[in-house]
Amino acid sequence: MEILLKQRELLDLGEGLQGTKIICHEGQCWITQAGDSREHIVKSCDSFIIRARGRVIVAATDSCRIMLAASHKTSKLQTFHKEAYSAFINVSVSKHLFNARTQRTIF
Secondary structure, eight states, X not given: OEEEEOTTOEEEXXXXXXXXXXXXXXXXXXXXXXTOOOOEEEETTEEXXXXXXXXXXXEESSOEEEEEXXXXXXXXXXXXXXXXXXXXXXXXXXXXXXXXXXXXXXX
């Protein structure tokens, strides 16, 4: 799953994602996780593997494009993908239906 973050935007990945790799394709992000006292800066073409069980927060220090890659053990990431996709589809469908009823263009 590829995610685009604007500068200073936060992404809460939740918890229980040990083994998931966060790959930064462009820009730079800061990663912190509960249970790990270190802070991690991931730059373009670098990656970070989540080791702790605690909540993981990603903050874009610059606008960035990151990708989440699940290990074979990481089933919670698949759930996260499904929930994020469902939320996106629900919002998109709701906007489309609202647009059809009001005949207004929504940007």
